[in-house]
Amino acid sequence: MMYIAVTLFPVLCIASGIASLISVIRFVAEIKRDIRAAR
Amino acid sequence: MNLSFLDLAAVAFYFGLMTVVGVLTRRTKTFSEFAVGKHSVPTIMVFASLATTIVGPGFSIGFTGKSWGVGYVFYFLTLSYAVQVVLCGLYFAPRLSLERDCSSLGDVMRKRYGRFAQLLTGIVSVGLCVGFTAIMGKIGGAMLHAVSGWPMELCLIAVTGATALLTFTGGLRATVATEAIQFTFKCLIVPLMLFMALARSPDTLAALSTKASEMTEQAFSKMSGVQIFGIVLSFALGEVLLPPVANRALSAKSGSASRAGFLLAGGFVVAWLAVVATLGILAHGIVPAGTAGDDVFVTLGRSVLPAGVFGLLLAAMIAIIMSSQESVLNSSAVAFVRDIVQVYRPVSERATLRLAKVSTLCIAALAIFIAHYSPSIIDGLIMLYSIWAPTILVPLLVGLYVRQPRPLAGCLSILGGGGASLTWQLMKEPHGVPAIVVGLLVCSVCYAAGHVFGRGRAMTSLQPSQGLTP
Numbered sequence: 001m002m003y004i005a006v007t008l009f010p011v012l013c014i015a016s017g018i019a020s021l022i023s024v025i026r027f028v029a030e031i032k033r034d035i036r037a038a039r
Numbered sequence: 040m041n042l043s044f045l046d047l048a049a050v051a052f053y054f055g056l057m058t059v060v061g062v063l064t065r066r067t068k069t070f071s072e073f074a075v076g077k078h079s080v081p082t083i084m085v086f087a088s089l090a091t092t093i094v095g096p097g098f099s100i101g102f103t104g105k106s107w108g109v110g111y112v113f114y115f116l117t118l119s120y121a122v123q124v125v126l127c128g129l130y131f132a133p134r135l136s137l138e139r140d141c142s143s144l145g146d147v148m149r150k151r152y153g154r155f156a157q158l159l160t161g162i163v164s165v166g167l168c169v170g171f172t173a174i175m176g177k178i179g180g181a182m183l184h185a186v187s188g189w190p191m192e193l194c195l196i197a198v199t200g201a202t203a204l205l206t207f208t209g210g211l212r213a214t215v216a217t218e219a220i221q222f223t224f225k226c227l228i229v230p231l232m233l234f235m236a237l238a239r240s241p242d243t244l245a246a247l248s249t250k251a252s253e254m255t256e257q258a259f260s261k262m263s264g265v266q267i268f269g270i271v272l273s274f275a276l277g278e279v280l281l282p283p284v285a286n287r288a289l290s291a292k293s294g295s296a297s298r299a300g301f302l303l304a305g306g307f308v309v310a311w312l313a314v315v316a317t318l319g320i321l322a323h324g325i326v327p328a329g330t331a332g333d334d335v336f337v338t339l340g341r342s343v344l345p346a347g348v349f350g351l352l353l354a355a356m357i358a359i360i361m362s363s364q365e366s367v368l369n370s371s372a373v374a375f376v377r378d379i380v381q382v383y384r385p386v387s388e389r390a391t392l393r394l395a396k397v398s399t400l401c402i403a404a405l406a407i408f409i410a411h412y413s414p415s416i417i418d419g420l421i422m423l424y425s426i427w428a429p430t431i432l433v434p435l436l437v438g439l440y441v442r443q444p445r446p447l448a449g450c451l452s453i454l455g456g457g458g459a460s461l462t463w464q465l466m467k468e469p470h471g472v473p474a475i476v477v478g479l480l481v482c483s484v485c486y487a488a489g490h491v492f493g494r495g496r497a498m499t500s501l502q503p504s505q506g507l508t509p
Contacts, residue, residue, distance in 0.1 A: 001111060001248075001313070002244065002247060002251050002317065002320070003244065004252035004313065005313040005314060005316070005317040006233065006234075006244065006317060008310075009308075009309075009310040009311075009313045009314050010230030010233050010234065010314050011230075012231045012306075012307070012310040013226045013229065013307070013310055013311055013314055014226060014227060014230050015389065016086075016087075016090070016222075016303075016307055016310075017222065017223045017225070017226025017227045018223075018226075018227075019083055019087075020083060020084075020086075020219045020220075020222045020223045020226065021219075021220075021223045022088040023081065023083035023084055023219060024060075024084070024087070024216055024219035024220055024223070024231065025168055025380050026082050027081070027212075027215070027216055027219070028060060028063055028064060028216050031063070031064045031212055031213075031216065032063060032064075037413070038068060039171075
């Protein structure tokens with residue numbers, strides 16, 4: 001358990017964080033586009 | 040707690056980033072945008088938002104404190120929570136996503152059981168969300184108080200007030216966007232802390248692993264079967280499709296986006312809980328032996344992280360609290376407007392949006408007031424879990440599958456289950472049987488009775504004026 005918890009699991013968390021960062025940049029850009037279109 | 044300039048700069052950077060995102064995403068023109076982000080949230084955002092809502096202070100700071108004392112016991116017991124999220128993703132979330140005319144759980148209940156069931160759902164949802172906001176605010180306030188030394192009153196207002204302003208300005212899409220950034224913070228800083236703690240630990244990995252096994256076995260041997268069952272059940276059912284979780288399903292752009300988001304979140308919970316639980320075990324040898332469980336996380340961070348990065352950890356901790364509060368505040372405002380105010384009296388689209396925004400601030404103010412009187416964190420959370428599952432869970436889940444639901448079954452199960460759970464709690468849970476078990480049992484019996492004796496009702500879509508879809 002301990003071995004997986006210090007190798008695989010933290011790497012999965014970091015990968016999730018990076019995926020989330022990329023997605024949020026795209027999501028905010030999409031919201032900005034929507035706001036501009038509404039104007 | 041003395042903070043270096045770099046630590047303060049890191050915290051300021053975090054708040055600056057949140058403000059920028061809040062400003063960029065602040066414009067909401069319709070209630071549908073405010074409540075469910077126009078049903079347009081993509082998979083990864085559903086996942087990040089859901090995961091960050093789930094991973095609150097209990098599943099991070101509290102979890103490290105528990106494993107510091109009892110090894111991996113709570114990790115294994117809490118895996119039932121991850122299973123619950125995965126099952127929701129497979130069976131219930133995609134069905135909720137198909138309810139394109141619904142903005143809240145109350146709407147879903149109304150389509151199946153009528154207006155009175157919607158009102159009951161609204162009352163339970165708002166009450167529960169106010170309770171959650173108060174508990175999260177209390178944790179955040181205590182943390183800010185420890186860091187800054189400001190009066191507790193001011194800290195409570197600062198934490199919940201800042202969250203309310205972010206939620207007030209942009210609605211669900213802004214909430215989801217800020218939550219994804221908060222998720223990124225947590226996911227990068229906490230594993231980094233794990234690696235640094237591992238490097239600083241005086242013990243080898245093999246020795247730590249043996250220690251963890253011993254602690255876990257010893258703690259398990261001290262627990263009774265009923266105790267283990269009660270904890271597993273509370274984690275498995277206590278938070279199923281809570282308003283902020285259900286709102287993520289309703290806001291997903293499709294059934295498959297919702298399913299994938301929930302499945303990824305379930306998997307993430309398994310990995311995340313292992314990381315924070317391991318921090319508690321690594322803390323032995325780094326943190327002084329007499330440290331209180333709840334202080335282990337911060338003390339460990341202080342010991343292993345360099346200046347600046349510790350500030351980022353504080354930012355991540357603030358993120359953990361704010362992200363949970365944001366989702367709950369947004370859901371409570373939506374439930375208040377849709378499921379209480381609008382049930383018997385239609386309100387115009389414009390007025391609805393204004394009302395939702397104002398009620399966000401009012402609910403935050405009420406939560407700040409209640410935070411003064413709330414019980415201890417864990418007691419408060421268990422009390423709230425024991426109300427949600429026995430009231431809403433059975434009629435909601437059955438209603439998603441039954442063709443002709445009976446309004447009597449919906450209303451009777453909410454009232455019966457809630458009443459039984461509250462009474463059992465007031466009686467101090469006789470024979471150690473958890474209130475959630477008694478409540479669920481009564482709720483199921485009431486539902487079955489209502490289904491047998493009640494009259495069927497054809498399910499109808501909400502009208503635009505009711506559903507408020509653009």
